Amino acid sequence: MAAISRDDVAHLAKLARIEMTPAELDHMATELEQILGAVKRVQEVATADIAPTSHPLSMSNVFRDDVVKPSLTNSEALSGAPAKADERFKVPQILGEE
Amino acid sequence: MTSINSTAAEMASALAAKEISSVELTQQHLDRISAVDGKIHAFLHIDQEGALAQADAIDKKRASGEKLSPLAGVPIAVKDILAQKGIPTTAGSKILEGWRPPYDSTVVAKLKAAGVVILGKTNMDEFAMGSSTENSAYGTTQNPWDLARTPGGSSGGSAAAVAAFEAPLAIGTDTGGSIRQPAALTGIVGVKPTYGGVSRYGVIAYSSSLDQVGPFARTVLDTALLHEAIAGHDERDSTSINAPVPQVVSAAKRLDVKGMKIGVIKELSGSGFQAGVSARIAESLELLVAAGAEIVEVSCPNFEYALAAYYLIAPSEASSNLARFDSMRYGLRVGDDGSRGAEEVMSATREAGFGKEVKRRIILGTYALSSGYYDAYYGSAQKVRTLVKQDFDNAFTKADVLVSPVTPTTAFKIGEKSNDPVAMYLSDIATIPVNMAGIGGMSLPVGLADEDGLPVGLQIMAPVMQDDRFYRVGGTLEAALLSKWGKPILSNAPDLAVK
Numbered sequence: 001m002a003a004i005s006r007d008d009v010a011h012l013a014k015l016a017r018i019e020m021t022p023a024e025l026d027h028m029a030t031e032l033e034q035i036l037g038a039v040k041r042v043q044e045v046a047t048a049d050i051a052p053t054s055h056p057l058s059m060s061n062v063f064r065d066d067v068v069k070p071s072l073t074n075s076e077a078l079s080g081a082p083a084k085a086d087e088r089f090k091v092p093q094i095l096g097e098e
Numbered sequence: 099m100t101s102i103n104s105t106a107a108e109m110a111s112a113l114a115a116k117e118i119s120s121v122e123l124t125q126q127h128l129d130r131i132s133a134v135d136g137k138i139h140a141f142l143h144i145d146q147e148g149a150l151a152q153a154d155a156i157d158k159k160r161a162s163g164e165k166l167s168p169l170a171g172v173p174i175a176v177k178d179i180l181a182q183k184g185i186p187t188t189a190g191s192k193i194l195e196g197w198r199p200p201y202d203s204t205v206v207a208k209l210k211a212a213g214v215v216i217l218g219k220t221n222m223d224e225f226a227m228g229s230s231t232e233n234s235a236y237g238t239t240q241n242p243w244d245l246a247r248t249p250g251g252s253s254g255g256s257a258a259a260v261a262a263f264e265a266p267l268a269i270g271t272d273t274g275g276s277i278r279q280p281a282a283l284t285g286i287v288g289v290k291p292t293y294g295g296v297s298r299y300g301v302i303a304y305s306s307s308l309d310q311v312g313p314f315a316r317t318v319l320d321t322a323l324l325h326e327a328i329a330g331h332d333e334r335d336s337t338s339i340n341a342p343v344p345q346v347v348s349a350a351k352r353l354d355v356k357g358m359k360i361g362v363i364k365e366l367s368g369s370g371f372q373a374g375v376s377a378r379i380a381e382s383l384e385l386l387v388a389a390g391a392e393i394v395e396v397s398c399p400n401f402e403y404a405l406a407a408y409y410l411i412a413p414s415e416a417s418s419n420l421a422r423f424d425s426m427r428y429g430l431r432v433g434d435d436g437s438r439g440a441e442e443v444m445s446a447t448r449e450a451g452f453g454k455e456v457k458r459r460i461i462l463g464t465y466a467l468s469s470g471y472y473d474a475y476y477g478s479a480q481k482v483r484t485l486v487k488q489d490f491d492n493a494f495t496k497a498d499v500l501v502s503p504v505t506p507t508t509a510f511k512i513g514e515k516s517n518d519p520v521a522m523y524l525s526d527i528a529t530i531p532v533n534m535a536g537i538g539g540m541s542l543p544v545g546l547a548d549e550d551g552l553p554v555g556l557q558i559m560a561p562v563m564q565d566d567r568f569y570r571v572g573g574t575l576e577a578a579l580l581s582k583w584g585k586p587i588l589s590n591a592p593d594l595a596v597k
Contacts, residue, residue, distance in 0.1 A: 012464045016417060017424070018457055019445035028461055031519060035462055038520050039406040042478040045485060052480030053487060055307045055337075056293045056536020056562075062336040076200040080428030091426050092440040 004033045102130050106172050106266040106320040113171040116160070120153035120171030124215050127173045131217065131264045134594040139239050140249075140259035142178050143186045144218040149173065156213045169327055170213030175265040177256045178219035179226055180311070181300040182206045185216075189302045190224040190234040190252075193423050193430045193451030203300020204332045205269060205311050212327045217265055220255030224453045225420065226276055226304045228252050229525045232516045233455045240512070241284060243552055243591050247509040250280030250525075253314070257284040260314050262594055267324050268314040273305050274408050275504070275529025277312045278541035282504035282555025285543040285587045287321045287572070288314045290529075292563050293536035294339035297332035305415040306337075308408075308533040316588060318542065318573040322350035325565070341563060349566035350573040356390035358571065361497025364397045366528045372507045374547025378554040379503050382544045385578040386571070396496050398489035400482065401531050407482035408530045409523055410466045414476050417463030420456070423448065458519065486534045494561050499571050502528050504541045504555035532559055540568040542575060543587045553587060 006025045009032060013020045020028065074087055083090035100112040100123065112118045128146055135141055156171040176182065179189045181199035183206075188194040202210065209216060223233035231239040231254035241249040242262040249258040253270030257280035260268045270277040272290035281288025289312045296311040303309060313324035329343040362383065367376065383393055425431040425447035426440070433446035452460070466475035493500055505525055515522040532539040541555040556575070560567035580586065 009461065012461045012468070014445075015468070016460045016464045017421075017441065017445045017448055018452065018460065019442075019449040020457070024457075028458065031458060032462060032465065034520060035409065035458075036465075036475075038523075039409045039475070039479075041406045042403055042410065042482045043474060045400065045403055046478035046481035050481040050484050052477060053483040054480055056487075056534075057337060057339070059337065064333055072200055079200050080197050082425060082429070082431035083434065089427055092434050092438060092443045094440045 004029045004036070102126050102263045104266070105317050106169065106315055106323060107317070109172045109266060110169055113160070120156045120215060121150060123171065124149050124153040124173050124217070127217055127265060134262055135264060137240060137245055137594060138242060138258050138262050138264070139237055140220055140255040140262065140264055141175070141218045142188060142190070142221050142236055142255070145185055145216060148185070149215050149217050152210070152215045156215070159213070167212035167327065169267070169323055171215060172267065173215045173217050173265050174209060175217050175220050175256055175259040175268040176206065176209070177222055177253050177268070177270050179222060179271055179302045180206055180269060181302070182216065182219070185219065187219065188236070189226070190222045190236060191451065191453065191456070192235045193447070195430065197429055199300070201300065204297035204334060205328045206300065208328050214267070214327065220253070220259055220268065222255055223252035224456050225302065225416070226252040226271055226273055227416070227455050227459055229275070229279055229522055230510070230512070230515070231255060232512065233453055235453055238512055241509050242594060243285065243509065246511055247552070248283070248512050250283035250509065252276040254280045256314050257281055257286060257288065260284070260286050260316060261588060261591065266315065267320060269311060269328070270314055271301060271309055271311050272533065273308045273412060274533050275526040277314065278504050278529050278539055278555065278557060279525060281314060281541040282543070282553065283509040285553030285591065286314055286316050287318055287543065288312065288541045289321055289325060289565070289568070290532060290539050291325060291329060291565055292339070292538040294337050295343070295538065295563065295565065296329050297335040297338050299332055299334040303419040305412040306419060307415060308412060310533070316586070318569060318576045319347070319350045322346040322569050339563065344563055344566040346566050346569045349569040352570050353574050353577050354390070355386060355571055355574045358391045358499070359394055359497040360386055360391050360571070361394050361396040361493050361500040363401070363493070363500055363502045364395055365399065365401045366502035370506055371503050372547060372549065374549045375503045375505070375507065375554050377548065378545040379501070379556055382556050382575055383501070385582070386575055389574050389578060394497050396493040396500065398493055398531070400485035400489050403482045404486050404531045404534055405523060405527050407479035407486070408526070408534065409462070410475050410479035411483065413459040413463035414466045415463070417460045417467065420460055423451065455519070483534050486531050490531070490535045490537060498560070499567050500559040502557045504528060504557040508547045508550055508552035508554060528557060537562055538565040538568065540572050542572045544575070544579060545587070546590060
């Protein structure tokens with residue numbers, strides 16, 4: 001498989017919302033390549049006839065009755081907020097610049 | 099006379115007989131923490147006031163004749179990944195520094211309801227990603243057997259606290275071995291229950307299809323008592339199994355393995371394991387045979403692919419789970435100067451708040467899940483998971499329990515593997531298959547390796563919701579070892595109180 005470049009890692013870091021420095025990107029590219037080299041062995045035995053397992057329990061949907069129960073108050077829910085205003089979470093600008 | 103060296107069961111009896119109060123017992127442990135935790139660094143937060151208040155409330159209930167749970171008044175240490183209302187909960191990460199959860203995890207709520215006194219929160223690899231506690235943002239925990247070595251991880255703080263007599267009981271979590279490996283490396287008992295056996299509600303998620311909460315203690319019976327106190331169905335965790343809790347306490351007391359078939363996993367023995375580890379495991383098997391068990395060899399040919407599959411599945415799930423740390427509702431926020439948008443602030447916060455290993459796994463998981471690579475990596479890993487489950491299913495047709503060493507080596511030196519992620523990952527080679535299949539496993543201390551005098555752990559595994567089987571085998575073997583040694587394994591550890 002192709003080598004992992006710094007640009008590849010930069011793209012992954014953007015997807016993962018982590019602002020990495022150029023030095024970190026270079027380091028991560030090297031490490032990622034080493035780790036992928038070790039883990040790609042899974043392909044040796046993963047043939048088409050084997051069904052994937054996503055979870056140890058074979059469960060279908062789990063339902064409960066739709067009953068209102070006590071939950072966090074507004075101030076409890078806001079207690080860890082980095083910023084708040086008018087009993088709401090205050091967040092940086094989400095839409096475009098203007 | 100009850101002391102911090104007693105077992106939790108002994109402490110519980112002394113409390114019930116009113117030979118000691120919970121306040122006295124709690125204070126003894128807080129004093130021990132003050133005396134030795136400077137060397138061990140097992141705790142990230144000590145809740146002296148809260149613990150003594152909880153102990154006092156239990157003493158008052160007992161004085162008034164109220165019926166109490168078996169472990170009421172006995173102290174415990176809790177891994178810093180379980181939410182506890184009003185108490186700092188960091189998961190070993192800077193991104194959660196100072197966060198005080200507004201609610202209790204189900205396990206913490208059950209401990210409180212059972213009157214178990216919570217001393218504080220223990221150190222761990224950041225978000226449970228690691229095998230040594232070296233990935234904690236708050237410094238490494240030292241192994242009580244040798245301060246230059248790691249106690250293992252990720253629940254290294256919990257294991258070290260129990261091994262150093264700072265607490266008789268502790269809670270950990272195990273995603274790929276994070277309870278069993280530190281238990282083995284510190285000479286105590288640790289159990290990863292069947293997946294779904296203990297609620298994950300309020301446990302900060304790393305890899306949701308693998309994570310499981312479990313108990314640590316110095317004896318099999320103590321571990322069973324704690325297991326029963328925290329296990330059971332929880333409607334707040336949709337993956338919690340709605341079935342009776344296995345009878346682990348009575349199994350721990352049974353002390354009989356006559357007629358049981360013990361399967362030795364061929365692929366998890368011999369080369370690749372330290373000679374002193376293999377020697378102690380072989381002796382344990384002889385003791386089990388002497389106690390009436392039969393040894394059979396089983397083969398699990400796909401286990402050699404389990405480690406690789408784990409390091410695709412766990413990072414993939416982590417990359418999704420850790421998206422919640424977005425600096426918007428709780429935790430760290432960096433660079434919000436009014437000029438930067440939410441996405442920029444989010445990216446700056448995650449860069450500043452996550453450590454190296456966490457970033458490494460998020461990036462790896464993002465890669466494994468990305469379009470074009472999904473089938474080759476994540477998809478293939480899921481198929482290996484099927485093969486590992488099949489290996490266990492086949493092996494359990496030939497044996498009641500399976501055994502292996504917990505770890506390839508005894509405790510390694512701090513710094514020895516911290517710059518080589520692949521070498522660090524190899525320390526989980528024998529524990530990971532259990533998580534992949536969702537079954538339960540125990541780590542039992544079975545002696546000290548001749549080369550270095552450090553503890554060795556035997557892993558005992560049982561099928562889904564048959565956790566009582568490894569308590570039965572573990573309890574029997576523990577009794578045989580104790581009569582052989584004449585004293586508990588931890589009496590060989592150095593005296594930490596000596597300056």
